[in-house]
Amino acid sequence: MKKSLLTTALCFLSNIALADHITVSDAWARATPPGAQTGAIYLTLTNQGAADRLVALGTDAAREAQLHTHLHADGMMRMEQIAALELPANGTAVMAPGGDHVMLIGLKQPLVPGATVTLTLEFAQHEALSVSIPVRDGRR
Numbered sequence: 319m320k321k322s323l324l325t326t327a328l329c330f331l332s333n334i335a336l337a338d339h340i341t342v343s344d345a346w347a348r349a350t351p352p353g354a355q356t357g358a359i360y361l362t363l364t365n366q367g368a369a370d371r372l373v374a375l376g377t378d379a380a381r382e383a384q385l386h387t388h389l390h391a392d393g394m395m396r397m398e399q400i401a402a403l404e405l406p407a408n409g410t411a412v413m414a415p416g417g418d419h420v421m422l423i424g425l426k427q428p429l430v431p432g433a434t435v436t437l438t439l440e441f442a443q444h445e446a447l448s449v450s451i452p453v454r455d456g457r458r
């Protein structure tokens with residue numbers, strides 16, 4: 319009796335994971351010089367479920383974490399905050415240098431290589447994810 323209950327519970331959990339599954343990979347935060355007020359995080363989101371959107375961010379490393387994109391306008395490249403990042407069904411969204419990224423505003427301390435920052439990602443459909451992200455020197 320006990321054994322069959324456990325099996326049922328495990329199947330139930332794995333069904334949820336298969337139906338609606340988002341994972342984070344290749345995540346890193348760019349190391350910052352002393353006194354820096356802003357930082358950037360890059361990562362890849364892989365969605366194995368229905369289309370979703372990344373709609374909010376939280377972090378322990380800064381006052382605020384914003385979604386940013388880069389725009390080319392009048393021969394200049396500038397950053398602009400975006401409200402959400404689209405995550406296609408069975409697709410990926412790549413946040414990388416020169417493109418979409420997470421902007422940390424009001425760093426509590428410099429981001430030093432070897433440290434980690436916690437980032438919480440909130441989605442329109444999927445449950446929130448909290449990930450631990452390593453700080454790396456961006457000049458590799």
Ligand SMILES: [Cu+2]
Pocket residue numbers: 386387397398419420421
């Ligand atoms: Cu930015």
